[in-house]
Amino acid sequence: MNATLMAPNAQYQSCLDACSKCMQLCQECFRMCLSEPDVKAREHCILDLIDCSEVCATAASAMARRSFHIDHICNLCAIVCDECASECSKFKDEHCRMCADACRQCADECRKMKSM
Amino acid sequence: MNATLMAPNAQYQSCLDACSKCMQLCQECFRMCLSEPDVKAREHCILDLIDCSEVCATAASAMARRSFHIDHICNLCAIVCDECASECSKFKDEHCRMCADACRQCADECRKMKSM
Amino acid sequence: MNATLMAPNAQYQSCLDACSKCMQLCQECFRMCLSEPDVKAREHCILDLIDCSEVCATAASAMARRSFHIDHICNLCAIVCDECASECSKFKDEHCRMCADACRQCADECRKMKSM
Amino acid sequence: MNATLMAPNAQYQSCLDACSKCMQLCQECFRMCLSEPDVKAREHCILDLIDCSEVCATAASAMARRSFHIDHICNLCAIVCDECASECSKFKDEHCRMCADACRQCADECRKMKSM
Numbered sequence: 001m002n003a004t005l006m007a008p009n010a011q012y013q014s015c016l017d018a019c020s021k022c023m024q025l026c027q028e029c030f031r032m033c034l035s036e037p038d039v040k041a042r043e044h045c046i047l048d049l050i051d052c053s054e055v056c057a058t059a060a061s062a063m064a065r066r067s068f069h070i071d072h073i074c075n076l077c078a079i080v081c082d083e084c085a086s087e088c089s090k091f092k093d094e095h096c097r098m099c100a101d102a103c104r105q106c107a108d109e110c111r112k113m114k115s116m
Numbered sequence: 117m118n119a120t121l122m123a124p125n126a127q128y129q130s131c132l133d134a135c136s137k138c139m140q141l142c143q144e145c146f147r148m149c150l151s152e153p154d155v156k157a158r159e160h161c162i163l164d165l166i167d168c169s170e171v172c173a174t175a176a177s178a179m180a181r182r183s184f185h186i187d188h189i190c191n192l193c194a195i196v197c198d199e200c201a202s203e204c205s206k207f208k209d210e211h212c213r214m215c216a217d218a219c220r221q222c223a224d225e226c227r228k229m230k231s232m
Numbered sequence: 233m234n235a236t237l238m239a240p241n242a243q244y245q246s247c248l249d250a251c252s253k254c255m256q257l258c259q260e261c262f263r264m265c266l267s268e269p270d271v272k273a274r275e276h277c278i279l280d281l282i283d284c285s286e287v288c289a290t291a292a293s294a295m296a297r298r299s300f301h302i303d304h305i306c307n308l309c310a311i312v313c314d315e316c317a318s319e320c321s322k323f324k325d326e327h328c329r330m331c332a333d334a335c336r337q338c339a340d341e342c343r344k345m346k347s348m
Numbered sequence: 349m350n351a352t353l354m355a356p357n358a359q360y361q362s363c364l365d366a367c368s369k370c371m372q373l374c375q376e377c378f379r380m381c382l383s384e385p386d387v388k389a390r391e392h393c394i395l396d397l398i399d400c401s402e403v404c405a406t407a408a409s410a411m412a413r414r415s416f417h418i419d420h421i422c423n424l425c426a427i428v429c430d431e432c433a434s435e436c437s438k439f440k441d442e443h444c445r446m447c448a449d450a451c452r453q454c455a456d457e458c459r460k461m462k463s464m
Contacts, residue, residue: 020368020408027412030282034275043266044184050262050282051183053412057405058174060368064375064401067167068160069196076192080185136252136292143296146398150391159382166378166398169296173289176252180259180285276416283415290406299399300392301428308424312417 012063015074015109019060022081022106026053029088029099036093045087045096052084052103059110074110081107128179131190131225135176138197138215138222142169145204145215152209161203161212168200168219175226190226197223244295247306247341251292254313254331254338258285261320261331268325277319277328284316284335291342306342313339360411363422363457367408370429370447370454374401377436377447384441393435393444400432400451407458422458429455 030049033042059077062070085103088096146165149158175193178186201219204212262281265274291309294302317335320328378397381390407425410418433451436444 016372020372023409024364024368024412027409031279031413034278039271046266047181047183047263048185050181051178051185051189053409054174054177055185055189057409058170061170061371061375061401061405062167064372065163065166065379068163069167069171069192069199072192072195073167073171076185076188079188083185132256136256139293140248140296143293144298147297147395150394155387162382163379169293173293177255177259177285177289180256181263279413279415282413283410283417283421286406286409287417287421290402293402294399297395297398299395301396301399301403301424301431304424304427305399305403308417308420311420315417 011112015113016060016063018106018109019056022102023053023056025099025102026084029095032095048084048087052080055080056106071114074113078107078110081110127228131229132176132179134222134225135172138218139169139172141215141218145211148211164200164203168196171196172222187230190229194223194226197226243344247345248292248295250338250341251288254334255285255288257331257334261327264327280316280319284312287312288338303346306345310339310342359460363461364408364411366454366457367404370450371401371404373447373450374432377443380443396432396435400428403428404454419462422461426455426458429458
């Protein structure tokens with residue numbers, strides 16, 4: 001176990017990085033959405049952004065400590081990321097586009113983890 | 117929607133309270149396990165306590181904002197709580213017994229939520 | 233130390249409960265603010281609600297494990313709760329009023345903790 | 349504000365990255381400490397690792413959304429990181445050394461942020 005932790009395999013680090021990046025882009029997109037003229041149309045999107053940020057942070061922490069529940073946590077993370085990407089895709093601004101990309105990438109990484 | 121939020125139904129509040137209590141007992145049990153003479157035997161238990169605390173906190177927050185992913189989050193929470201209860205049940209001290217009870221109660225509440 | 237943990241003093245539990253309640257009311261108020269007609273006027277308030285919820289959750293977890301940094305964490309929590317109460321007080325709806333009350337109560341409890 | 353968010357200045361990103369890295373190394377070190385032969389001597393260190401991980405995650409999230417409380421949150425983060433670095437420095441293993449380095453780097457970045 002220790003050897004694995006000291007030399008983390010590429011899969012773990014790739015997914016952990018995707019979760020950290022997705023958390024950041026969700027919070028940035030949340031802030032930006034709040035100041036958009038059509039904020040009223042973004043209620044569902046904003047809620048999903050906060051969900052996605054929290055679940056990505058939980059997944060990143062769990063992977064870093066090699067939790068025994070990485071498969072289940074990454075499964076949830078993939079679901080929430082996919083939904084958030086879908087909501088963000090409804091808006092044309094740059095921050096939603098970038099966030100949707102990060103969500104999709106994170107969902108892909110999480111799907112790889114849950115099947116390990 | 118607003119009416120529901122202003123007068124939260126009993127189911128939500130009951131599950132949210134169970135998650136908050138379980139988070140607290142997991143963190144207390146984590147602290148107590150660290151100072152037990154057989155701490156070396158508790159590595160798995162301690163890891164599960166941190167997982168369970170984090171997932172319970174995530175679930176409580178998601179329920180409070182009426183997230184669209186409560187079913188999936190509570191599903192994960194029930195799984196992690198059941199595992200944590202199982203680990204805590206291996207130890208005879210009072211804090212592990214109390215924590216296992218809180219985990220089982222939280223898992224039951226979460227199973228009710230995910231089927232709503 | 234163990235004796236204290238098994239029989240937590242009233243001060244800890246009172247502050248921990250105030251943090252849990254404040255987290256819940258901030259997330260509920262966040263959700264409600266998003267669907268208010270004047271959501272555009274609430275950008276600052278909504279940001280403070282998310283800050284306050286996150287810091288209250290961090291403080292609750294730290295108190296439950298008897299962290300060595302409760303004084304500093306509760307100091308931050310009191311500052312963020314006061315600011316959030318101030319923002320919520322600018323709006324007349326029930327959820328903002330209830331949230332502001334919970335924030336002020338939590339700030340008071342946190343100030344007692346940091347001076348222990 | 350939007351321009352700043354779309355083109356985040358180097359200071360924010362540098363501190364946010366340091367917080368994310370410190371969170372990861374604290375959780376990895378937590379896991380490794382639990383399986384060390386002298387785990388009983390590491391109670392204080394393990395508690396600080398969990399504190400540090402949680403506060404770093406809170407700070408990263410707050411910076412990503414350009415919270416109004418970054419100065420206070422980064423001030424707390426610097427304090428907790430310094431303490432965690434000090435505890436980790438008492439142990440000679442590679443994971444504690446790497447974690448102490450990440451904590452010191454994060455504390456330095458946080459001190460720059462709180463004075464902005």
